[in-house]
Amino acid sequence: MSESKKISVGIVGASGYGGVQLVKILLEHPQVEIVYLGGDSSAGKEYGDLYPHLQHRVKTKIEPIDIDSIASRCDVVFLGLPNGLACDIAPPLIEKGCKVLDLSADYRFKNLDTYTAWYKTERKDNSIASQAVYGLPELYREDIKKSSLIGCAGCYPTASLLALAPLLKQGLVLPETIIIDAKSGTSGGGRQGKINLLLAEADSSLGAYGVAKHRHTPEIEEICSDLARNEVKVQFTPHLIPMPRGILSTVYGTLRDPGLVTEDLLTIYTAFYRNSSFVKVLGNGIYPQTKWACGTNLAYLGIEVDTRTGRVIVMSAIDNLIKGQAGQAVQCLNLMMGWAEDLGLPTLTFYP
Structure with missing residues (x-):
């Protein structure tokens, strides 16, 4: 993909701590444009009301979660939802051509029986789940580059x-x-x-x-x-x-x-x-x-x-x-899109 064209990104579950970290990082990323922020209980609220320190940068409302609307507007979708929800949302998004990065546990397991035993959620998305790659770039870099579904590693x-x-x-x-x-x-x-x-x-x-x-x-x-x-x-x-x-x-x-x-x-x-x-x-x-x-x-x-x-x-x-959540997801995105792995990611802390 040409680096001159920004990709359209959506975040489902943008109101949590992981979501706001994603918003911050993606606002400063040179190759993406945030076109959708979605949520359930926060739908209809101004994002700047949830996080007033971002009012000067984000003039967007939280929208209801609508698969067709998301897929029609987004090239890439980050899912920052509680465990057990992404497995219902990711399959139709993948089928409609979106790349999906899930920050929950839903796509971290090759063995779905293990997932069900620990997370008490029955799965019906075996074929899609089998395509998922574990999102820890330092270990699975080459697989991430070729995937459209990433189960981002836990913290x-x-x-x-x-x-x-x-x-x-x-x-x-x-x-x-x-x-x-x-x-x-x-x-x-x-x-x-x-x-x-x-x-x-x-x-x-x-x-x-x-x-x-x-x-x-x-x-x-x-x-x-x-x-x-x-x-x-x-x-x-x-x-x-x-x-x-x-x-x-x-x-x-x-x-x-x-x-x-x-x-x-x-x-x-x-x-x-x-x-x-x-x-x-x-x-x-x-x-x-x-x-x-x-x-x-x-x-x-x-x-x-x-x-x-x-x-x-x-x-x-x-x-x-x-590194334990939003930054790692963007690191995976960079690999998926063929960009420099460190593009748009922070490497300097505030100290002390």
Whole structure:
């Protein structure tokens, strides 16, 4: 496609935190034009009333979700809906010629039985779902380029899989020893009012949730199994941190070769991500902080080998709303359209 012609983009579910991040990024993207913002409960409202800080840039109302109207106006559609809704909306959009990027869990699974078991939603879109590509560009770049349906990776899985991928792809760890200890800011819980996300509840506190049953577990395991070419189960424990955004995922695994040292792993990781401009492998003794990634599409990786225990520890920091959601979706869009992968995506944080 010629870079002189902008593509028409729609966002279904534009009123949530992921939606507003998409709006912000796409407003600054040189190759797209937002022509449709859609929602259910917010339909009919001015977008600037939902987000007054954008009134000077967005003069658009939230429209009802109408498949025919969306398909007639949009080349590309982002779906930022709760789990279980995209699987009804994506198939007709695909059939009408749209490219679709889904930010929910609906198209992240090759095995729909796994999806149904964890998300309690029966599926009737097997043929369309089989065409979907997992939207983590650093691992599936070439497949994304050829696809019209992307199941964008979840935020916890993005941070965790970027930390794990070189270890599993090259058989460096014993898969059964993998433990993921991850912490996320409160925006990961969405914009709906929830008691556990109230300032009085979350501030000055740190706690785990979804222990041994978080829905991102099977997503992580499916991709880990693909990378390792064997079934992999992981121990994944998420925690809520009293800050608006950011994820720090700390991954542990026992090395197959106890003779490996930190410098060896740094060399391996640097080579693995040599063509991935958004992944920053930090030097020896430097460990990532969420503040560094805040507002960017970057992932910072820090690596340490504990020769005493024979374990590798990999720390991964991302912005859950950008690299973990909206920015990654736009990264996938760039690949689908044949543009530079980093086009229109932020790489500089506000600091401090």
